[in-house]
Amino acid sequence: MTKNSEICGTGCGLNATLRIISGKWKPLVLFFLRDGPKRYGELKRLIPGVSDKVLIQQLKYLEADQVLARNDYKEVPPRVDYALTPLGRSLAEAIMPLCAWGTENAGQVAGIFAERDALA
Template sequence: MDEKSGNSFPFICGLDAALRVVGGKWKPLILYFLNPEPKRYGELKRAVRGVSDKVLIQQLKELEVHGIVQRTDYKEIPPRVDYSLTPRGRSLIATMAPLCEWGEENSAIIAEAISGRNAPEK
């Protein structure tokens, strides 16, 4: 039981639960690049530019624990492991498609805001 709210659920709402799964800087990008096909670790590392090995491994393990990503070890020499979306992961990435579209449509405005060119006046 959650002591603060008195609920038996640890989440405030469904959005809180979803954000626990995809929260953080790298998880949404990991999911994006795993869609539509499995990727080997090296491919994923190159796709998700800027992420450290430690953080990528940690995020993949967390996504695996949540049942979003599946790790397949082919037990070969040299080692071959790939990561793919589970059915739950595919359903999650489908919910992220509108957010991706919104980002594409607004990327120029967002870039300007980040660079400070259109910073709001005080």
């Protein structure tokens, strides 16, 4: 067993992080909530391609993991928004370097994806 596999066993911080942000949509939800609370419809518009069912499910998971809070204003018509908790804010800040990496390498990554798609 290597030192890295010992470090990244079940107690690894990376493992814990990936368990919370796993999936295609959760990092995007965190990214868009970093600027402040958003209503469901606003999140849906900001994340093209996500279905209602999947977005609702991902919001519930993030709420259960205590990285976002669902605020129900108990009004008619119903008004609900989602905001990052302090834990969620720290996680959103932690993924910002990944956003920067994606921006800096967008051209090269697009080329890689084009080559991969051509092989398929």
